[in-house]
Amino acid sequence: MELRESLGLHVDVKTTEDGKSFILEQQPTTEFRYTELYIAKLSSTGDGIGVDKLEGGTTEIVVVPYSIPGDLVKVKIYKRLEHYSLADLEVVLSGGHHRDDSLVRCKYFTKCAGCQLQMLPYEEQLRHKREVIVRAYRNFCKVSDGVIPEIGDTIGSPLQYGYRTKLTPHFDVPRNGHVPTDTPIGFTQKGRSFVIDIEECPIGTPALNEAYKKERIRVRDNIYSYKRGATLLLRESLEMDETTNETKKSVCIDSKDTVTEYIDRYRFKYPAGDFFQCNSSVLPRVTEYVNSQLKLRLSNDEYKPAPAPKYLVDAYCGSGLFSITCNESVEEVIGVEISPKSVACATSNAQDNNIANAEFVLGDAAVIFRKIRTPPNETSMILDPPRKGCDNNFLNQLLDYLPRRIVYVSCNVHTQARDLGYILKDPRGLKYHVNSIRGFDFFPQTHHVESVAVLTLQD
Numbered sequence: 463m464e465l466r467e468s469l470g471l472h473v474d475v476k477t478t479e480d481g482k483s484f485i486l487e488q489q490p491t492t493e494f495r496y497t498e499l500y501i502a503k504l505s506s507t508g509d510g511i512g513v514d515k516l517e518g519g520t521t522e523i524v525v526v527p528y529s530i531p532g533d534l535v536k537v538k539i540y541k542r543l544e545h546y547s548l549a550d551l552e553v554v555l556s557g558g559h560h561r562d563d564s565l566v567r568c569k570y571f572t573k574c575a576g577c578q579l580q581m582l583p584y585e586e587q588l589r590h591k592r593e594v595i596v597r598a599y600r601n602f603c604k605v606s607d608g609v610i611p612e613i614g615d616t617i618g619s620p621l622q623y624g625y626r627t628k629l630t631p632h633f634d635v636p637r638n639g640h641v642p643t644d645t646p647i648g649f650t651q652k653g654r655s656f657v658i659d660i661e662e663c664p665i666g667t668p669a670l671n672e673a674y675k676k677e678r679i680r681v682r683d684n685i686y687s688y689k690r691g692a693t694l695l696l697r698e699s700l701e702m703d704e705t706t707n708e709t710k711k712s713v714c715i716d717s718k719d720t721v722t723e724y725i726d727r728y729r730f731k732y733p734a735g736d737f738f739q740c741n742s743s744v745l746p747r748v749t750e751y752v753n754s755q756l757k758l759r760l761s762n763d764e765y766k767p768a769p770a771p772k773y774l775v776d777a778y779c780g781s782g783l784f785s786i787t788c789n790e791s792v793e794e795v796i797g798v799e800i801s802p803k804s805v806a807c808a809t810s811n812a813q814d815n816n817i818a819n820a821e822f823v824l825g826d827a828a829v830i831f832r833k834i835r836t837p838p839n840e841t842s843m844i845l846d847p848p849r850k851g852c853d854n855n856f857l858n859q860l861l862d863y864l865p866r867r868i869v870y871v872s873c874n875v876h877t878q879a880r881d882l883g884y885i886l887k888d889p890r891g892l893k894y895h896v897n898s899i900r901g902f903d904f905f906p907q908t909h910h911v912e913s914v915a916v917l918t919l920q921d
């Protein structure tokens with residue numbers, strides 16, 4: 463997809479139910495070829511892209527993980543697809559302007575599939591993530607010029623390492639029943655389907671890495687009891703002693719354990735195996751921003767002043783992160799969530815924080831419109847769907863209801879751009895003005911970016 467975007471090529475792109483897109487693959491070759499080339503672009507998946515000039519004047523597009531624009535690299539091409547080839551980085555012969563290898567903190571960088579950008583200074587990572595949003599809107603939103611405002615700067619994470627409060631290392635057990643005691647436990651190798659042994663992960667919090675050491679020993683000591691591979695769960699929990707205000711970290715390893723986390727001045731509890739954002743250092747920046755957007759006045763006109771919408775519908779609310787942290791910006795909040803466990807958590811989190819103006823409804827977000835009693839003109843809606851984005855059934859009902867303001871938070875800017883295009887091109891949605899779009903960096907050192915778009919219905 464990125465190649466087509468950046469190099470103007472046609473390739474067949476398929477989008478799966480879960481919102482992941484991939485290029486339809488042709489039969490790969492099995493021959494290796496070594497070559498040297500310059501990297502021209504960085505894709506939205508954080509891989510470098512270069513063009514190899516072949517004999518006879520033809521060219522071949524090559525995707526080279528762990529390379530950046532300006533790098534001159536020697537690569538081993540191991541898979542040739544119809545429109546491009548995949549290569550392993552052999553060596554960087556001369557580094558691009560922004561390459562700084564002294565920044566790399568993980569010895570498995572260039573092998574582990576988790577991080578792509580450790581060699582880039584942080585401000586360059588943020589600049590690249592803004593560019594990913596720009597390209598996503600250019601390619602997937604497709605509205606008239608001027609409708610999408612200039613994409614704002616990406617807001618960084620206060621912690622750029624040691625920020626991940628959840629790690630899920632895994633291991634495989636061979637089918638032939640022979641389980642070596644040194645079975646690799648770690649993360650998947652980039653471009654391959656096997657696990658490499660990784661004993662620590664520098665983007666995980668120090669508490670998780672400490673607990674991971676013990677988990678590795680426990681698994682190895684019991685390796686013969688595993689009939690199949692498994693994924694380990696490590697999730698940081700923070701307990702506060704309310705008399706002394708001191709915090710104590712612990713690590714949950716059972717998906718049913720309860721995690722406690724503090725965001726702003728609110729306490730959240732949720733099962734360790736359930737969804738919750740996993741960079742708590744950046745969350746106060748996000749919740750503050752979402753609050754500020756919900757509070758934007760509809761008009762500052764001195765003759766016709768209009769305050770912000772009074773009501774909030776938090777579709778896809780999870781354990782209540784936005785419903786709870788934004789409750790003071792509105793008079794009433796309704797959260798909607800498809801997972802019964804998350805609705806129960808959101809309800810008890812609201813009670814635990816003495817929040818009386820929030821209620822939570824179990825169900826598909828698309829069904830909420832039948833239950834909303836608040837006037838659309840006075841209602842803001844937060845959309846925070848999974849990676850696949852909103853389905854057309856949901857978007858059509860949203861377009862019938864027309865909330866005054868939409869704050870769309872997304873972990874997949876490509877499906878967000880597609881959904882905004884759907885809203886803005888529909889005759890019912892033509893009166894939406896896009897106030898702003900900007901990224902938040904939930905996952906430094908990786909290619910991921912969270913995008914927040916704000917829309918307001920004009921009079």
Ligand SMILES: C[S@@+](CC[C@H](N)C(=O)[O-])C[C@H]1O[C@@H](n2cnc3c(N)ncnc32)[C@H](O)[C@@H]1O
Pocket residue numbers: 737738739777778779780781782783784798799800801804825826827828846847848849873
């Ligand atoms: C990206 S998470 C966001 C959760 C929450 N806003 C947060 O930041 O913690 C998406 C949530 O949407 C829920 N979900 C998925 N499909 C849904 C649907 N059709 N209707 C309502 N909720 C849904 C998931 O269970 C998950 O909790």
